[in-house]
Amino acid sequence: xxxxxxxxxxVFGTVAKxxxxxxxxxxxKVFAEFLLVGLLLGWILYFIPF
Amino acid sequence: MESEAKxxxxxxxxxxxxxxxxxxxxxxxxxFVRGLLLAAVVWFCFIAGLLMGGHMFSVxxxxxxxxxxxxxxxxxxxxxxGILYIVCWFAGIGFSDDPMLAARATYxxxxxxxxxxxxxxxxxxxxxxxxxAGRKT
Numbered sequence: 001x002x003x004x005x006x007x008x009x010x011v012f013g014t015v016a017k018x019x020x021x022x023x024x025x026x027x028x029k030v031f032a033e034f035l036l037v038g039l040l041l042g043w044i045l046y047f048i049p050f
Numbered sequence: 051m052e053s054e055a056k057x058x059x060x061x062x063x064x065x066x067x068x069x070x071x072x073x074x075x076x077x078x079x080x081x082f083v084r085g086l087l088l089a090a091v092v093w094f095c096f097i098a099g100l101l102m103g104g105h106m107f108s109v110x111x112x113x114x115x116x117x118x119x120x121x122x123x124x125x126x127x128x129x130x131x132g133i134l135y136i137v138c139w140f141a142g143i144g145f146s147d148d149p150m151l152a153a154r155a156t157y158x159x160x161x162x163x164x165x166x167x168x169x170x171x172x173x174x175x176x177x178x179x180x181x182x183a184g185r186k187t
Contacts, residue, residue, distance in 0.1 A: 003094075007091045010091050011170045012173075014087055015173055015176075
């Protein structure tokens with residue numbers, strides 16, 4: 001999941017925004033969001049019995 | 051109403067090159083860091099997917115009716131990897147329905163990585179197109 005989040009964040013950060021600083025911030029934000037959403041979904045699905 | 055300028059033929063060529071060889075669309079425009087970064091990510095996802103025992107999708111063979119349609123969307127995603135997909139298709143790598151591979155714990159992760167490699171390359175391809183067409187700096 002971390003590898004996937006990193007790969008997606010690098011590409012999203014590279015193709016979006018205009019300046020290097022904005023790209024870096026956006027990439028880190030996307031990386032954190034992927035991890036957070038992945039963990040949240042994982043815990044939600046853990047408690048669903050079917 | 052103002053209409054958008056028509057994209058030059060060069061933009062189409064560069065984006066096609068970017069699709070065929072991941073990163074090439076940017077490298078040919080002199081965007082070396084961006085091109086190498088995008089190529090590295092696509093290659094990483096693709097090779098990781100294969101090593102995890104992932105399976106690539108193709109339409110044809112014994113599939114009929116709705117089964118063909120279900121294969122189409124993931125095939126389009128896989129096809130985004132360009133030459134990586136084409137070479138594997140000709141070499142028969144990653145296309146076999148091997149129950150031993152499907153039983154591996156990493157099988158679905160592998161599938162996902164292979165799909166993501168293609169989809170991310172589509173994004174890179176569109177970025178190369180936009181840069182070449184002057185829609186992006």
